[in-house]
Amino acid sequence: MEHDGISTAKVTVRVNGSSQSAAIDTRTSLLELIRQHVGLTGTKRGCNQGACGACTVLIDDQRVLSCLTLAVQADGREVTTIEGIGDTTQLHRLQSAFIDHDGFQCGYCTAGQICSGVALASEAAAGVPSVVTDDLHADEVDLSLAEIRERMSGNLCRCGAHNGIIAAISEVYGS
Ligand code: FES
Ligand code: FES
Incomplete structure (x- = not known):
């Protein structure tokens, strides 16, 4: 129209x-x-x-x-x-891990970080490789810290909470 x-x-x-x-x-x-x-x-x-x-x-x-x-x-x-993904009455387990690991400060990037974290877990479970994946033919990719860092590299945090973000994702989905 x-x-x-x-x-x-x-x-x-x-x-x-x-x-x-x-x-x-x-x-x-x-x-x-x-x-x-x-x-x-x-x-x-x-x-x-x-x-x-x-x-x-x-x-x-x-x-x-x-x-x-x-x-x-x-x-x-x-x-x-x-x-x-979650709300204040029922947090997703990744949201709880972000709280436990100080994975945010101002919170502006957090929704995107959580959505990316949830999605990267299903990508790895489906065997989708990243640039740091050794076995490109694996049915499932183990989420090492290097894998998580690479797969989260498109989500920036201006507060510098990256270490907490990676720790939270690793606790929930890491190998
Ligand atoms: S607002 Fe979409 S990538 Fe920055
Ligand atoms: S928590 Fe402030 S930009 Fe990430």
Whole structure:
């Protein structure tokens, strides 16, 4: 559909198990859809250009940078944000580990870190190799500290909480 020279489309996305529909400018990012149309603000905008990982969410259980993903690409798919991973009444075990290991300070990067951490565990379980994986044909990749550091290298923390973040992920998913 086109209106005043702007192309619009209706998208329907399941966000944390709830169906959400919106008529949007086709240039709308998934990040904007989540924050501005669905109203879930746990997912953060950092660089808005794919460099920091603050906006990481899951589409069909795989991590994506929502600032670089068009909302129309998620049409008909299942999106999981930090609000769908855990909440204050029932923390995900990785969230509890972040608390135990001081894996955050200001918390701005934390939603993206947690989403990435959850996704990297399923990537390793499915045998998806990283650049530091020795056996490229393994059915499952052991999550050593080197593997976790490499797989989390796209999620930056300006507060410098990386050691706590890696320790938390290692406690929950490490080999
Ligand atoms: S806000 Fe998406 S990568 Fe930084
Ligand atoms: S906790 Fe502040 S940016 Fe990571």
